[in-house]
Amino acid sequence: MRIGLIAGSGIEDLYDDRRARPRTVATEYGDVEVYLLDAEGREVVFLPRHGKGHSVPPHRVNYRANIRALAELECRCVIATNAVGSMNPNMGPGDFVVVDQFLDFTKQRPLTFFDGQDGVVRHVDMTEPYCPRIREVLRRAGEGAPGGSLHSGGTYICAEGPRFESPAEIRMFAQLGADVVGMTGVPELVLAREAGLCYATACVVSNWAAGIGEGPITHEEVVGIMAEREAALVALLRAAVASLTDDPDCACHHPFDR
DSSP: OEEEEEEOTTOTTTTOOTTOEEEEEEETTEEEEEEEEEETTEEEEEEETTTTTTOSOGGGOOHHHHHHHHHHTTEEEEEEEEEEEEOOTTSOTTOEEOOOEEEEEOOSSOOOSOOSTTSOOOOOOOSSOSOHHHHHHHHHHHHTSSSSOEESOOEEEEEOOSSOOOHHHHHHHHHTTOOEEESSSTTHHHHHHHTTOEEEEEEEEEEEOTTTSSSOOOHHHHHHHHHHTHHHHHHHHHHHHHHOOOOTTOGGGOTTOO
16 A cells, blocks of 8 residues: 655755655646655555745645645545644644644635546545545654654644745634644645545644744744654654555545445
């Protein structure tokens, strides 16, 4: 079983393995650069979400091409990472959060594979947006990761970016029930569900959200925290990859059969 691994901000070189085999996948939405490597006895398809040199801003990421590429490479299960800001006082910088719900505040991104060109209208259920099987694998893997805390639930809110949010927006998001905020979780998880892939994400709190911490937020701050937590994140991901199995009957693989 191939496992897809989508790496976010600050950890594009997370699996910088000289034995990794670069590959270009041509999809109807564009070409995608991935790296095939062996990790923990599994074949992993490593996909840097922003490109290997972090050259693609969050609102320009070709999410449809990325997910289609993983599906065409037969990655039945996908683990993602996201750097997030926190508005929950119990989730501080350096913590891991295995989120279980999301709110979508994106504005101009293609959100679906199903635009109706084929004359068929499809509605995908998102009652359980993130695969509960992979979330449990990540939770167990995180229990053994060194340092910090792991939270096994939380609501991720996706803002458009590339700017950081205003304090007023953060106050609104908190009132809506969000715990952490990022710029890349949507439409990635929706497309994964539409493609019939099991998908979950390990979020790393890289900063307090605007108006909660002291001073302005900078990309350097985000990258710095991610660098500090890289070893722990690698340990978590390696443990998750080693123990992850596929279940053909998982509801994620049958999004339109309910």
